Amino acid sequence: MPELPEVETVRRGLEPVLTGHVITEALVNRPNLRWPFPERMAERLTGQRILALRRRSKYILADLDSGESLLIHLGMSGRMLVSGAMLGEFHHDHPAPAKHDHVVLTMDSGARVTFNDARRFGSMDLMPTDHAAEHPLLAGLGPEPLGNAFHEAYLIGRLKGRNTPIKAALLDQRVVAGLGNIYVCEALFRAGIDPTRKAGALSAETVASLVPIIRQVLGEAIEAGGSSLRDYRQADGELGYFQHTFRVYDREGQPCVTPGCPGIVGRIVQSGRSTFHCPICQR
DNA sequence: ATGTAGGCCTGGAAGC
DNA sequence: TGCTTCCAGGCCTACA
Numbered sequence A: 001m002p003e004l005p006e007v008e009t010v011r012r013g014l015e016p017v018l019t020g021h022v023i024t025e026a027l028v029n030r031p032n033l034r035w036p037f038p039e040r041m042a043e044r045l046t047g048q049r050i051l052a053l054r055r056r057s058k059y060i061l062a063d064l065d066s067g068e069s070l071l072i073h074l075g076m077s078g079r080m081l082v083s084g085a086m087l088g089e090f091h092h093d094h095p096a097p098a099k100h101d102h103v104v105l106t107m108d109s110g111a112r113v114t115f116n117d118a119r120r121f122g123s124m125d126l127m128p129t130d131h132a133a134e135h136p137l138l139a140g141l142g143p144e145p146l147g148n149a150f151h152e153a154y155l156i157g158r159l160k161g162r163n164t165p166i167k168a169a170l171l172d173q174r175v176v177a178g179l180g181n182i183y184v185c186e187a188l189f190r191a192g193i194d195p196t197r198k199a200g201a202l203s204a205e206t207v208a209s210l211v212p213i214i215r216q217v218l219g220e221a222i223e224a225g226g227s228s229l230r231d232y233r234q235a236d237g238e239l240g241y242f243q244h245t246f247r248v249y250d251r252e253g254q255p256c257v258t259p260g261c262p263g264i265v266g267r268i269v270q271s272g273r274s275t276f277h278c279p280i281c282q283r
Numbered sequence B: 001a002t003g004t005a006g007g008c009c010t011g012g013a014a015g016c
Numbered sequence C: 001t002g003c004t005t006c007c008a009g010g011c012c013t014a015c016a
Helices: A004-018 A041-045 A129-134 A152-159 A166-171 A181-191 A204-235
Strands: A023-028 A050-056 A059-064 A068-073 A078-083 A101-107 A112-117 A123-128 A266-270 A273-277
Touching (some): A004 A059, A004 A101, A152 A204, A166 A181, A181 A204, A181 A273
Antiparallel strands (some): A050 A059, A078 A112, A101 A112
């Protein structure tokens, strides 16, 4: 579900509630999400101060003063609900427990963070902070798309010789970490690249053009998340999704937004996932 | 090694 | 209205 910009928005929304605060109670309502929770998770969280809240790809990491870090993945349908805290100018009372509330953290401030995930594709784990990068879910990840290690020469080298469609290559978290179906569709549209073209067959110039475009697409979405964060806080304290205007994603049958382009946005299926594209603009 | 389908779960929307 | 089918923004595993 949430891709990098949404996860970053959730991280920013949780930061004032979690960072520097102590978890006074951890309620764990089931033994697992996608995978089993770590042994004694509730005990290992209770009493811990959260020193920092970080993001790697689509994962959130909460560093605890025990020397462990809590890894949080929202999967496709994971949401965080903040209650009992002043959010902007509004105070949110604690809601009644809801279906799919799997983990509830109560903080020393009285604030509460509830992890709700209907589809249970999300996950949580605990590991030593100084070995977090070696966690199986993080070890194979490629560079952060907004970081310095993601640059033109890197992407050109990484896609060289790859026979897979560029759409699939950009969804490969080992190539670049944090892109999902939406932002890959949007980036390929802005770059004017046909999503079915083989990654290795693209010119170096074309591949290079993707780097600033990917940065731009994600950056704009994070900005939009920032403004919707205020709205969400004012509305209901829920963090997870935000409204954003897409140029091709989920616009099947609608006209291409490129001025003067007669194209109609199409939907094709690539490795089981929907790809939205303009058959005229994207070559 | 590389590329692609299948499966995990539930809920909402669309179709009949 | 109610039942059925399809679809979903992720990611791992198994297989060609």
